[in-house]
Amino acid sequence: IAGRTVLVTGGAGFIGSHLVEALAETNDVRVLDDLSTGRAENLHRDATLVRGDLCDPDTLDEAMAGVDLVFHEAANASVARSVEDPIASHQVNTAGTLGVFERARVADARVVLASSTAIYGDPTEVPVTEDEPTTPQSPYGVEKLSGDHYARLYHDLYGLETVALRYFNVYGPRQAGGEYSGVITTFLEQACAGQDITVEGDGSQIRDFVHVSDIVRANLLAATTDEVGEAYNIGTGRSVSILELAELIRDLSGSRSEIVHVDERPGDIHASRADISKAKASLGFEPTVTLREGLGGLVRQP
Ligand code: NAD
Numbered sequence: 463i464a465g466r467t468v469l470v471t472g473g474a475g476f477i478g479s480h481l482v483e484a485l486a487e488t489n490d491v492r493v494l495d496d497l498s499t500g501r502a503e504n505l506h507r508d509a510t511l512v513r514g515d516l517c518d519p520d521t522l523d524e525a526m527a528g529v530d531l532v533f534h535e536a537a538n539a540s541v542a543r544s545v546e547d548p549i550a551s552h553q554v555n556t557a558g559t560l561g562v563f564e565r566a567r568v569a570d571a572r573v574v575l576a577s578s579t580a581i582y583g584d585p586t587e588v589p590v591t592e593d594e595p596t597t598p599q600s601p602y603g604v605e606k607l608s609g610d611h612y613a614r615l616y617h618d619l620y621g622l623e624t625v626a627l628r629y630f631n632v633y634g635p636r637q638a639g640g641e642y643s644g645v646i647t648t649f650l651e652q653a654c655a656g657q658d659i660t661v662e663g664d665g666s667q668i669r670d671f672v673h674v675s676d677i678v679r680a681n682l683l684a685a686t687t688d689e690v691g692e693a694y695n696i697g698t699g700r701s702v703s704i705l706e707l708a709e710l711i712r713d714l715s716g717s718r719s720e721i722v723h724v725d726e727r728p729g730d731i732h733a734s735r736a737d738i739s740k741a742k743a744s745l746g747f748e749p750t751v752t753l754r755e756g757l758g759g760l761v762r763q764p
Contacts, residue, residue, distance in 0.1 A: 474500030665705025697736025
């Protein structure tokens with residue numbers, strides 16, 4: 463896409479900053495971010511920053527003025543944080559997201575929403591299609607499900623062009639580590655420091671890890687598709703167990719770390735893998751980065 467006035471909320475964060483990078487050369491890009499988990503050094507030099515809270519009406523008005531396309535990435539992206547403080551998480555993920563849709567309705571701007579696999583809870587079967595029942599197991603999942611519904615509703619009720627992308631487990635450069643974020647970053651940090659790699663539970667949980675560059679491609683396809691008012695799973699359609707992931711990361715990084723087991727996280731999801739046939743058929747989405755390639759890139763340049 464080119465020549466558009468685009469807002470990327472959360473554009474100083476992990477996924478948002480990669481999206482901005484892909485858009486900045488050919489579009490007028492604005493970023494709305496309060497730098498709560500995002501970082502100033504992630505900001506693109508050609509993007510304009512509106513620094514502030516998405517829940518503040520004046521800040522949101524300023525960010526949305528004159529925009530014709532919105533990628534809504536800003537959120538409390540941490541399940542753990544939503545469990546600790548559901549009200550704060552609701553504020554940004556549910557009320558904040560509704561605020562974005564409402565401004566977009568006034569401006570008639572397309573919204574591509576970062577939805578999540580968390581809306582499915584612990585799926586009854588894998589791979590998970592978009593028709594799987596939604597039984598979220600965390601406040602975060604409930605909040606993301608409400609955003610996903612608002613995307614559909616704003617299309618059906620107001621004719622707004624919306625697309626919800628249900629990301630599976632995203633990884634790549636600039637992802638934060640620690641207890642609030644991605645297991646891949648945590649394992650890599652542990653492996654590179656020669657510390658024990660801590661697998662929660664027996665490690666038989668399976669996940670569909672999708673590289674951030676594929677997430678960016680899915681967003682660009684969603685920005686132009688005619689198939690709006692729809693939600694799409696965005697993953698690879700492949701999965702790996704957490705124990706296999708720990709071993710792969712240890713091998714690729716040449717580490718001598720031990721793999722140890724620690725307590726399982728309450729409410730942890732056992733199996734998650736995307737059925738991506740809908741995104742393939744309607745958006746022309748194909749994942750391009752294998753887990754081994756993606757991890758190899760991170761080991762060389764974390
Ligand atoms: P991130 O924490 O790196 O990015 C979120 C960004 O939003 C940060 O820059 C943060 O500063 C900003 N932000 C948070 N609250 C804000 C507020 N009130 N006002 C303005 N800015 C605010 O997380 P991420 O992994 O890049 O996630 C991006 C989106 O993708 C989120 O909506 C998340 O729920 C969704 N998602 C991520 C994954 C994943 O595996 N990383 C999976 C599914 C869905």
